[in-house]
Each structure stands twice: as C-alpha cells, then as structure tokens.
Amino acid sequence: MTELRMPKTFADEMVEHCIHGKPQEACGLLAARDGRVVQVFRMTNASASPVRYSLDPKEQFAVYEKIESEGWELGGVFHSHTHTEAYPSPTDVRMASEDVPYVIVSLAQEPPSIRAFRIVKQNWMDSEGSIEEIAVSIEG
Numbered sequence: 001m002t003e004l005r006m007p008k009t010f011a012d013e014m015v016e017h018c019i020h021g022k023p024q025e026a027c028g029l030l031a032a033r034d035g036r037v038v039q040v041f042r043m044t045n046a047s048a049s050p051v052r053y054s055l056d057p058k059e060q061f062a063v064y065e066k067i068e069s070e071g072w073e074l075g076g077v078f079h080s081h082t083h084t085e086a087y088p089s090p091t092d093v094r095m096a097s098e099d100v101p102y103v104i105v106s107l108a109q110e111p112p113s114i115r116a117f118r119i120v121k122q123n124w125m126d127s128e129g130s131i132e133e134i135a136v137s138i139e140g
C-alpha cells in the first residue's frame with residue numbers, strides 16, 4: 001500500500017477519539033477495502049499512558065474477526081501523539097510488529113495532522129527499523 005484513502009467522516013471520527021482520549025494516547029484500528037478506509041474502530045489504550053499505547057488483545061481479536069468476516073483488510077493501526085509531531089517515536093518503531101500502515105494523529109497543532117508510515121524491520125523482534133511514509137489522502 002502506497003496510499004491510504006480516508007473519507008473525511010472517518011478522519012474526523014479518528015481525531016475525535018484521539019481528542020477524547022487526552023491526556024493519554026488513544027488508539028484504534030482502521031478497516032479498509034482496496035486501500036480506502038471503510039470503518040474506524042475506537043480501541044482502549046491498554047497501556048493507559050500519555051506516551052505509549054497498546055491495543056487490548058481481546059478487542060483486537062474481535063476487530064480482526066470482523067474484518068475477516070467482512071472481507072476487508074486491516075487498513076491501519078492508529079494512535080495519537082498529544083504533544084509531538086505525527087512521526088513514529090523510537091518506542092513506536094521498537095513496538096511495531098506487523099507490516100501495516102501505522103497512522104499517527106498529532107494533536108500538537110491545530111488542526112491535528114494525520115500521517116501514516118510503514119515500519120520495516122528485518123526481524124520483528126528488532127528494536128530498530130526503517131520508516132517509510134504512506135500518503136494519506138482525506139476525501140470529501
């Protein structure tokens with residue numbers, strides 16, 4: 001995937017979830033079809049932290065089942081940065097465990113910025129990897 005297309009209503013829903021989660025980081029999943037977001041899943045930040053996030057495994061499993069049953073694809077894993085730019089932190093790179101778009105919503109400026117990245121590692125256990133940006137186009 002080189003581009004993630006997102007109808008504005010879903011971008012707004014994702015940002016709203018992130019704002020609602022402050023001062024902690026918020027997170028969630030995006031379902032997509034053919035690279036276009038079709039649903040936003042608001043998830044619990046199981047880390048309940050202002051500087052890191054983790055998905056709740058039970059919630060994550062339920063969403064993966066839903067995506068599978070609908071014939072969708074995992075469009076991305078999103079989380080917020082409350083005070084820093086929309087770019088993967090060293091922790092984000094260390095914690096990356098899948099070749100999926102990692103979408104970051106920065107609330108550090110108004111309006112919030114939304115960017116997406118692929119994090120490529122030789123081995124998912126590695127703490128470092130390379131970061132490739134995926135274009136995000138907000139539609140409508």
Ligand SMILES: [Zn+2]
Pocket residue numbers: 079080081088089092104
């Ligand atoms: Zn982060």
